[in-house]
Amino acid sequence: MNYALSLRNVSGSYGATAALHNITLDVAVGEVVALLGANGAGKTSTLRAICHMMIRPQGSINLFGQSIANKSTEQIARLGVGHVPDGRGTFLSLAVEETSALAASHDEMSRAWMPSSLESTTTSPD
Ligand SMILES: Nc1ncnc2c1ncn2[C@@H]1O[C@H](COP(=O)(O)OP(=O)(O)O)[C@@H](O)[C@H]1O
Ligand SMILES: [Mg+2]
Structure with missing residues (x-):
């Protein structure tokens, strides 16, 4: 399967405060995915982790099969992520x-x- 976005065991924190614990999800090319959850569940933090905004995530995040581990927020935007x-x-x-x-x-x-x-x-x- 060709995924536009893949998260594998993604964790992240704000300083010493852990916010994300082992998130794994895939978004196929052309697919629309909604992230649902209670207030404080980590929806916004997941999006921030994908864009490397405020959170520098652990685990792996791929865009169209390419790791974004060493990319800046600007580079991630140029790869097609609109936040x-x-x-x-x-x-x-x-x-x-x-x-x-x-x-x-x-x-x-x-x-x-x-x-x-x-x-x-x-x-x-x-
Ligand atoms: N800027 C921040 N600094 C420290 N902790 C934060 C910050 N933003 C969110 N959090 C914490 O991260 C956790 C997930 O929050 P958040 O991603 O905003 O959830 P949601 O978007 O699902 O409501 C919560 O425990 C929240 O208190
Ligand atoms: Mg939110």
């Missing part, structure tokens, strides 16, 4: 819709999933 944070976001002046459009703007597959009402707001970054 739209909840609450206080990365770009404080952007609305959710604008942030979503920005995250999808560089990637054909992401654009294909966007509602047509958003398509006109996306542009290629180059």
Whole structure:
């Protein structure tokens, strides 16, 4: 199976505070996966671990079969990961819709999933 994203035994912490314990999951190419859980279960931390934001994870994370162990957040974004944070976001002046459009703007597959009402707001970054 060709996976867009694979996590194997991923753990992570905020300093001395452990937040993730052996997360294993796969997302196939073209598949949509929702992460559900109680408040504090670790949903946001899992996404942060995938993007190397605040959490530098242990275990292995592969994007399209390629390890991201030594990649920066910027490099992971260039490999196709768009992260739209909840609450206080990365770009404080952007609305959710604008942030979503920005995250999808560089990637054909992401654009294909966007509602047509958003398509006109996306542009290629180059
Ligand atoms: N910035 C942070 N610093 C320290 N601990 C955090 C931080 N963010 C989240 N946590 C802790 O990590 C655990 C998982 O939280 P989180 O990933 O935010 O869960 P969810 O998104 O599922 O509500 C919780 O115990 C939470 O208190
Ligand atoms: Mg959360």
